[in-house]
Amino acid sequence: MKVAVAAWGLAIAGGMGGLRGQEVVEQMPEVQVRADYDREVQGFFLPDVQGTKIHAGKKTSHIDLEDLPEISMDNFRQAIAKTPGLVLAEESSPLVSIGYRGFNPHRMMFLQVLEDGIPIHADMYGYAESYYTPPLDAVESIEFVRGGAALMYGPQPAGAMNFLMKKPPLDTPFELQSTNIIGSFDLYSNFTSFGGTVGRFGYSGYYDHQQTDGFRAANSDFFLNAWGGTFALDATGPLRTYLNVTAYDETHGEPGGTTLAKGPNAVNYDTDRFGTSRFHDRMRISRYAVSLINEWDVSETTLATFRTWWTYYQRFSRRQNGGGFGTLPTGPASRTNQIENQQFYNFGFEPRLSHNWEWLDNTHTFAGGMQFYYNWSPMLQQQGNSPTATSGSTVNQSNRESVSYSLFAENLFQFGQFSITPGFRLENIWQSVNELVNRSSFQTGAPLQDETLYNFAPLFGLGLEYEFTPEVAIYANVSQAYRPPFFTQAVPVNPNTRVAGNLQEATIVNYEVGFQGTPKSWLTWDTSFFLIDNSDQIGTRGVNEGPITTVIENAGRSVVYGWDLFAEVDFVGLAEEYGRPARTPAAPGSWVDRYGSLAAFTALTLQSGQFINGPFEGKTPQYLSDYVLRFGLTYNWQDRLKLALLGNFNGATYADDNNSGRFFIPAYNVWDFTAEAKVWRDNVSLIAGINNLFGAQYYARIRSDGIDPAAPTNWYAGVKVEF
Secondary structure, three states, rough: OOOEEOOOOEEEOOOOOOOOEEEEEEEEOOEEOOOOOOOOOOOOOOOEEEEEEOOEEEOOOOOOOHOOOOOOOOOOOHOOOOOOOOEEEEOOOOOEEEEEEEEEEEEHHEEEEEEEOOOOOEEEEOEEOOOOOOHHHHHHHEEEEEHHHHHOOOOOOOOOOEEEEEOOOOOOOOOOEEEEEEEOOOOOEEEEEEEEOOOOOOEEEEEEEEEEEEOOOHHHHEEEEEEEEEEEEEOOOEEEEEEEEEEEEEEEEEOOOOOOOOOOOOOOOOOOOOOOOOOOOEEEEEEEEEEEEEEEEEOOOEEEEEEEEEEEEEEEEEEEOOEEOEOOOOHHHHHEEEEEEEEEEEEEEEEEEEEEEEOOEEEEEEEEEEEEEEEEEEEEEEEEOOOOOOOOOOOOEEEEEEEOOOOEEEEEEEEOOEEEEEEEEEEEEEEEEEEEEEEEHOOOOOOOOEEEEEEEEEEEEEEEEEEEOOOOEEEEEEEEEOOOOHHHHHHOOOEEEEEOOOOOOOOEEEEEEEEEEEEEEOEEEEEEEEEEEEEEEEEEEEEEOOOOEEEEEEEEEEEEEEEEEEEEEEEEEHHHHHHHOOEEOEEOOOOOHHOOOOEEEEEEEEEEEEEEEEOOOOOOOOOOOOOEEEEEEEEEEEOOOOEEEEEEEEEEEEEOOOOOOOHHEEEEEEEEEEEEEEEEEOOEEEEEEEEEEOOOOOOOEOOEEEEEOOOOOOEEEEEEEOO
């Protein structure tokens, strides 16, 4: 963020004839303070220029987690309450699935997910599933960029979600905070953090623990531990360095799905809504990461940043064979299970540069850089001889690898109130899969596969913006994104499946035009029309070619269009502006300061779309409901008392692109009430809430093993202590 600081000096002009004893105001030169990583953003929108990133002409959201009462157990339904269009596919585990504008929500696989600007997918290209998200208690805010996000960060067409972590506090040598919460289903969580700055050195750390027995009949428990630490050197100087270390480990049960069908082995949703169809399926996620972030104010007009990271990721699962859609495992296969161990070793570095330059009496901004990314991922699949086995005979084994090199640049041309921002990104991607064992191929006599794919993805974008005032603007954006093939698409393990030629990356073009503003402290809005053209989608087609029954190819194309609206009004601020007389010494300060803020907001998306080519022609993309509406009423008195009533309304949709009947998700709505109050100075706060306040019976997620029911009414309460 670029911040202009005007310094004013006050002098007594002693010895100056005619001015002795009088005050003279002298305006000092303007000082430019530039930063990227360590500066907090204010307001609902991201600034046009933020360090080495350009947001002008793009639709952006800044999710300030302090706007709401304390969020318990990383409840993303509450965290994204003010962000239009995002679809949360709820489940019983701590894993997060969020979709957007017709893109599959599973593990945020179509979103570019980052932590302090560093990608956190298992593999950004070949296995873009985000099994890890940072604890929300450790997050300062969340940035969400649509459209041109691919030019800034790389693949994934649904936009970029960047978690900005809390930094070492600069104003104290030591502080400590601990939050303990209990709730329904034997829920318990503890989040403890500490930090401070002494001289040139800053430090912070946290520990997060969450556990619950879960709301399903059995096997929906989870147990999570996460740690993190940051060491900062010269955080307020021109050359800033941050070393971040994080560790994450969680284990959860996978209770399986339910079904609307009836039968002797069916777990029927209507009669046993929270029933379990998988009693032995488990998953464990472990992640360890180290990153180094450097920022250098080269001059008043130039900022350079450098990020480098190393990450180890392990995904281990065991799943019983013999089951179906919402049915219990039966037959001889049910006495065995599938064991899968995937490991991901990630390394990358990314230098960026931004520079302000003058032309035609205007200041323009260039931002660009490059990224190198490497991932090595061994995969082992085994068959166990019991439903609870953790090892067995090898079925598939392979080594997988991704390498990418990217160049990117944008330039904000500013001409008075009008700006134009062209940009490009050139992505070079190499993916390889080397099969070591494939039992199915061995049985059919097919050879093991050793394949390497190369994709070159040139991306271009253009953003336009016109500011009527510094607080009100219109914007327009057209930009490209892409989606490379997954490992399993490039080299399928099933010998009855073949790939049609060399798979190309799917190409996405985003169009958006909007109107946003914060003309008053009590009023904010952002409304836009959008269209997404998603072509060359990678999909499957059934064939009859001897042993080959399925072909993977670039075939599908879909178009999604719609309207987004966010609006928030603070009624106390509104009433004060139009109903309060001028301030007097007897009644200083604003009504908001004295009585608090009472605000209502709505985040609405109306949308439609269909496949216009490929095997799903005429169908609706999955999780594309006609409307997604979130509504909230919040109260905040001096940050000492916070209350929130939040409603979520989702239209009917399908959980698959084929629009199959058993993958139909009916429309639903769900409400939450949360509260936070300081009860002793600034040191002790009480936290409480009721999720699913009115006991809605609904489901927002359907997978191949059945319907995932959503949680019933549940409560939580706790204490936060700060020193």
